[in-house]
Each structure stands twice: as C-alpha cells, then as structure tokens.
Amino acid sequence: MVNTIRGLGDSNAQFRVYIGNRPAFKFAKSSDQYVPLLASELKEVGLACGNGWRKVFNVYAKLVFALAEQGPVASNVSQFDCWQAYRDKALLQADSDTALCFEPYQLALGRTNALHIIMGRTYAKSLHLSPDIVWLDNEFALDLASKLIVCPYFDYRQLSNSKIIRLVEIILQVNTDKHLPMRV
Known part of the structure; x- marks a missing residue:
C-alpha cells in the first residue's frame, strides 16, 4: 500500500527538500x-x-553535514563524526529540523523562515514556479x-560531491542575504 503522508521528518523543519515521488512503504507511524x-x-x-531511495537519503545527509562543516548549525549535526552517523541517527527524525516533502512546493504554503530546496530541474519546471526564480x-x-533553491536530483551522479559544495555555497548566500535561521 502506498502511503498518503505529506512528507518525512520534522513537520516544523526549517530545511525542507521537495521531491516529485514518494516511497511505496508502510511507515510505522502514518498520518496525512x-x-x-x-x-x-x-x-x-x-x-x-x-537503491534510489538509499541514494536520496545519503545525499541529503551529505548535504546537511557539508553545510554544518561551513559554520555553526544545529547541535544535532555537530555531535556526529560523519555524515553516515548523522543519517542513521538524526536525519528526518523528530526534531531534526529536516523534512523530505512529497507535496509540491507552493509559496503560500511555504514556511516564512524555512529554506526550500526542490530537487530536479524537470520537477521544478512542472511546478510553474514564480517568475522571480533566476x-x-x-x-x-x-x-x-x-x-x-532548485538543484539537481539527490543522486550521486546528478548531485555529485562538487555540486553539493556548490549547493552549500548557494545556501550560505541565501543565509547571508536573508538572515535565514539555520538550525539544521
């Protein structure tokens, strides 16, 4: 049975990643x-x-961990020695400040202080985003x-380590320009 949940992780997350598909998995806790x-x-x-879902989770953890290496973010990231430990013990869990959203991004639904990342150019173009996007x-x-931010899909080939570094630079630009609270 395919789940009908809106996303995985912390419902109040400030770090929100949008994906155009969802896993066909029955989660222990289910809701809308x-x-x-x-x-x-x-x-x-x-x-x-x-394997595709494993890659999504791995790249998500690598991104958050790389962002944490650039400066102080949430204490829950700094307590881990590597991105694998962070992935296994904190990513997309309660109070992680991370979310993987299955619902399409809509500005009206977006949280004011949250950072929104849409993975995949094709998915982003299907959402008919604001003309203000550059x-x-x-x-x-x-x-x-x-x-x-729109970035490549969370896959090793599409969002390679060098592109993760580029994405971190863009996130830091957003954080600097808009004083975005980073509690990841």
Whole structure:
C-alpha cells in the first residue's frame, strides 16, 4: 500500500527538500502529515524501495553535514563524526529540523523562515514556479525572496560531491542575504 503522508521528518523543519515521488512503504507511524522516521526505517525504506531511495537519503545527509562543516548549525549535526552517523541517527527524525516533502512546493504554503530546496530541474519546471526564480546555470536556480533553491536530483551522479559544495555555497548566500535561521 502506498502511503498518503505529506512528507518525512520534522513537520516544523526549517530545511525542507521537495521531491516529485514518494516511497511505496508502510511507515510505522502514518498520518496525512509529516512522519518522523524511526531509526530503523531509513534503512528499511532503502531495502524495500530500492537503491534510489538509499541514494536520496545519503545525499541529503551529505548535504546537511557539508553545510554544518561551513559554520555553526544545529547541535544535532555537530555531535556526529560523519555524515553516515548523522543519517542513521538524526536525519528526518523528530526534531531534526529536516523534512523530505512529497507535496509540491507552493509559496503560500511555504514556511516564512524555512529554506526550500526542490530537487530536479524537470520537477521544478512542472511546478510553474514564480517568475522571480533566476537560473544560475543549467542545474541551479534561486529565488532569494522565497528562500527557494532548485538543484539537481539527490543522486550521486546528478548531485555529485562538487555540486553539493556548490549547493552549500548557494545556501550560505541565501543565509547571508536573508538572515535565514539555520538550525539544521
């Protein structure tokens, strides 16, 4: 049975990533809202739903961990020695300040202080985003006023380590320009 939840992680997250698909997985806690992952579920989703989901979680953890290396963010990231430990023990869990959103991004629904990242150019274009979005190149776009970034899909080839570094630089620009609270 495919779940009908709106996303995974912290429903009040300030770091929100939007994806155009969802895992066909029955989560222990189900609702129509955001479901914080249990520690074991991250691995279970990867096993049950395929390597693509494992890659999404890995790249998400690598991104948050790389961002934490650039300056102080939430204490929950700094307590881990590596991105793998952060992924397994904190990513998309209750009070993690991270969310993986299955609902399409809409400015009206966006949280005012949250950072919004849409993964995938094709998915972003299907959302008919604000004309204020500026494509920085063929893969990254930015709308500073909405604190919205479009980046490649969370996959090793599409969002490689060097592109993660580029995304971190863009996030830091948003943080500097708009004084975005970073509690990731």
